[in-house]
Amino acid sequence: MTTTCAIGLMSGTSMDGIDIAMLRTDGVAEIEIGPSLFVPYEAAFRRRIENSLETAKAIVKRDDRPGDLQGLEREITLRHARAVETFLASPAGAWGRPEVIGFHGQTVLHRPQVGVTVQLGDGALLARELGVPVVYDMRANDMAQGGQGAPLVPAYHAALARTLPEPFSGRYPVVFVNVGGISNITYVPEKGDPFAFDTGPGNTLIDQWVSREGGVPFDAGGAIASEGGIIVSVVERYLEVPFFEKAGPKSLDRNDFTLDLAKDLELSDGARTLAAVSAEAILKSAEHMPEKPKLWIICGGGRKNPHIVGDLRAGAEKAGAEVIVAEDAGLDGDATEAEAWAFLAVRSLNGLPLTFPTTTGCREAVSGGVLAQPSTVQA
Template sequence: MATICAIGLMSGTSMDGIDVAILKTDGVSAIEAGPSLFVPYEAEFRKRIEASLETARQIVKRQERPGELVELEHEITIRHARAVEAFLSSSAGDWGRPEVIGFHGQTVLHRPQAGITVQLGDGALLARQTGLPVVYDMRANDMAHGGQGAPLVPAYHDALARCLPEPYAGGFPVVFVNIGGISNITYVPAAGDPIAFDTGPGNALIDQWVLREGGVPFDADGAIASEGHVVAGVVERYMAAPFFLKSGPKSLDRNDFTLALAEGLELSDGARTLAAVSAKAILKATEHMPEPPRLWIVCGGGRKNPHIVGDLRTGAEKMGATVIVAEDAGLDGDATEAEAWAFLAVRSLKGLPLTFPTTTGCHEAVTGGILAQPDKMGLPGG
């Protein structure tokens, strides 16, 4: 199959900025990853997005944009357009000429039980601003076919798992762990479709905790947590949530877990304990896997927290498994999700499935996405 050069844009549940990545792929197995870029949101804009989550709770139909959400969606889209311009005007622009953009947008509401997921981002506006075709709104068709609309990255994880370098090649089952604001896993067997689901809080609770208690937006390299201790009782109270008893597919909204169970902890103890919660939640996911994985590959911002990764490694080793970070396998752990959106855009253009019954609970494997051309308002695509 012919390869297509695509840009992927991702702004995740950590709401810290925009990841830009470029990829040449056939949407199946040929993958050549190029450079990437991170464009951070300034603190005030990040606060605006966080504040919008409360407004988004009013949404009943996914097309609704109450209150400030209309203006915010416009601004988010323009910032993505400027990120693409900055990326292509850098040396990355010499790597390949993009033919399409995969645009995630900013999730402000995810209520799969109500069949609603809302990502702020105007694909038609982005296409006009960049002069490139844009595939966006990739979750909706999955939900229309009975799926939870998340996670979508597993199709890309599955492709990556089947082309790992030595000494990791062929070490199935492989599990990719993406630790963003919320953590999710993709279980890749030697044969068959991937299995995927959200595992629980990732960085979100830690970020909220250190911002509230320490006035900093995140715990850089786990420095705050390194001064603290794990309060086991708090970890166990988090692990008692009914969510962990459910098998996949399952997905979370950023607000499904809160800081309520950590109230009263000292700053560093809270940061360390919440890191332990993130790791324990990931390990608990093995209860819903067909067999224990042999290899765990950790991606996303959470791989930079040595406490999350250390706890995960300790627990996995007891199960006879190896834990590595993305870079150990020659991957870019910061860019994986943005790369995935480029990969999914190509799959959408080719009418290939983005989701599977084993990843989102959809009735059948389905494609998705809307294709917006630079000179048009957006036509059904994929």
């Protein structure tokens, strides 16, 4: 199978900006990782997206755009277009001309129990702006086939697991952990399909807490949490939520967990406690795995929080496993999700499955995505 040069675009549940990454891949086993870039949203635009989550609660069908969501969708799309142009105008553009773009968009509603997931992003407009074919809306077909619509990254994680360098190669089961706004894991066995599910809040509760109590958008480097302590009773209350007792596949919306259980804490204690909640929720996911993991690989913004990673290491060591961050294995933990969207776009072009019964609960392994060709898109 021939390789394709692809760009992946990801704006995750942290709503902090746009991750861009480039790959050459056949969508199966050949992966050559190229350059990447992060383009941050300014604070005012981030607040606008956050405010849209309330408006999005009125959505019934996934093409509904109540209130100002239609205008926001257009602006999000154009911001992605300008970000790609900046990326390609930089030295990164010399790495290759993209043949396809995988476009995630911005999730504003995820309700798998009623078969609705909404990512704001106009793939046709993006294709027209950039003159490159765009694969978008990659979650919808999975949900039409009875799946949760998330997580979608496991197909890429499984491919990466086969390419890990020494001393990490062959240490199955290996678990990739993406700590974004919501955390999710991909369990990769030595043989067979991966399985995956959301594990609980990642950064979202910490971000909400320090924004509300401290007036800052996130706890950079865990600095606020470093002044506090873990309130064990609060961690225990979070872990008593019925979600954690369910086996996968399962997925979450950003709003499924709130700060209600953390009220009345001091700022730094709250930040440290919620970091512990994130880590303990990830460790608890091992209860739903066929075998205990031997290796955990941490990706996403949460790997920069030393308290989350430290708690994960301490818990994993008790079970005889090792925790590393993506960079320890030669990967870019900031770009992994965007890389996945490039990988999935190529799989979509080739009609290969994006999701599996073991990752989302779909009835059978299914491909997905909508292809927008710039030559057929009308203004």
